[in-house]
Amino acid sequence: MTASHPSVPDEARAGAPGPTLVFVHGFLDGAAAWDEVVAELGERAADALCVELPGMGLRVAESGPYSLDGFAEDVARQVRALASPVVLVGQSMGAQVAELAAGLLGSQVRALVLLTPVPLVGTDLPDEAMKPFHALGGDPDAQRGLRRQLGVRLDDEKLEKLGRLGDPVAAASVGVFADLWNQGHALGAQASRHHGPTLIVRGELDPFVTAEVVAQAVLPRFEAPTVASIGEAGHWPHVEQPKAFAGVLAEFLRALDARPTAAPSQGWTRAFAQKSSTAFAEAFASDIVLEASVLAHPVVGAEQVKTVMGAASTIYEALAFTQQSTSGPRTYLEWEAQAFGGEKLSGVTILTRDDEGKIVRAAIHHRPLGSALKFSAELGRRVQGQVAASHFFGAAHPKD
Known part of the structure; x- marks a missing residue:
């Protein structure tokens, strides 16, 4: 104009x-x-x-x-x-x-x-x-x-x-x-x-x-x-x-x-697009807890979680968020992805935010089981030396 x-x-x-x-x-x-x-x-x-x-x-x-x-x-x-x-x-x-x-x-x-x-x-x-x-x-x-x-x-x-x-x-x-x-x-x-x-x-x-x-x-x-x-x-x-x-x-x-304000999931989905651990950290509360079907037990704290999520985003060859809904502090995201040379995965992510809009809990559910286990092993390999091996399936599980 x-x-x-x-x-x-x-x-x-x-x-x-x-x-x-x-x-x-x-x-x-x-x-x-x-x-x-x-x-x-x-x-x-x-x-x-x-x-x-x-x-x-x-x-x-x-x-x-x-x-x-x-x-x-x-x-x-x-x-x-x-x-x-x-x-x-x-x-x-x-x-x-x-x-x-x-x-x-x-x-x-x-x-x-x-x-x-x-x-x-x-x-x-x-x-x-x-x-x-x-x-x-x-x-x-x-x-x-x-x-x-x-x-x-x-x-x-x-x-x-x-x-x-x-x-x-x-x-x-x-x-x-x-x-x-x-x-x-x-x-x-x-x-x-x-x-x-x-x-x-x-x-x-x-x-x-x-x-x-x-x-x-x-x-x-x-x-x-x-x-x-x-x-x-x-x-x-x-x-x-x-x-x-x-x-x-x-x-x-x-x-x-x-315009409506940015969707609660925007920082999360943008971080996946950028494949950047720093971009993930911008959306996280310092005490965030990450739970996932590819983890043997939760990962806690912004530094550790951003490392895991930054590495996880690089495993996906393609990722699309297909549905979203929000209820109170929780946002539900359905997604479909490909990894390992075209192998298909899908799942649901649940994000819980605090009063300041920071993510305090993320729960990620992958399927099918075989792909989830393979994903866990590969994720553990990519963060080796940064995140304890006990978090990942297929690894020895020494105490943290």
Whole structure:
């Protein structure tokens, strides 16, 4: 969709409940870059968190080393302290940081909004093309000149506001930050770890993050993203056309608030898809108990259970969850799978959650018996030295 100057709906201004908005600024900017968008959203953004990244904005005095991972971990720490669902909004380099933070935060992130996003994989510009960005440090005129070139609808007042955000950044840090977004992150070469709703917005006149860049390097990495563009805007639509961007964001938030919350099983099924012990751990309470027909006795504790489940997910050659129902704290999942060269297995998984939504007990029932016993022996082999052999059939059963 294309938006020129849509108004923010009255219900957004009235403060309809929803996830907390977290805004992540871009290269050489700071939290103040979001001021006009926050004002346009009114009460909907009354509890918004506008982060400052180390080395920029109000944290300009914080020295490195700097990295995209370090920025993402910094954002994730601040978001975890909110103890509430969030929508992460990142612009330019901040889009890279927001996506990485979403991967760290898991189900706490209801949605991701990427505004004029530098692709997570980076731009891979040659050294010659990067020289103007490296030269911005300590040169206010050069900085404003580049901003005017990329922000095609920045008037003098808006240009000066952005310029003043960039002026205090240490000259030596400017080149480091530029290299971070240009070189990108290895995760940008694969599908995004964020699987929830995603809004991708660009400025129609942006000569840097063009429609081709978005189509080729951003969109394919996300599952059914919503796409929007802001008319009469370049690389900083939130500053050039704050009312228009706030309107697009408010529309997306209305649709998000109307969606049912993520299914209780989402973290579990996603972890199987990723075949990742870390992804399983995000859904577990620290004292989780795992019971299964492939285990001689339960496995207890998040570290041990994530090891078992991470290994188990790699045994399956195919796995599909076919039915789901929820009753109180329990979720029931029916599934069908293949392993061992096409051998079919099926079963039921029962997940029990605590008041915080963490899984405290998982009971997994496999069938048929022969396949279950084979699965148990193979699982024991894959976690040998990490989980006691006594948990698995076909192994000697010394006491733990």
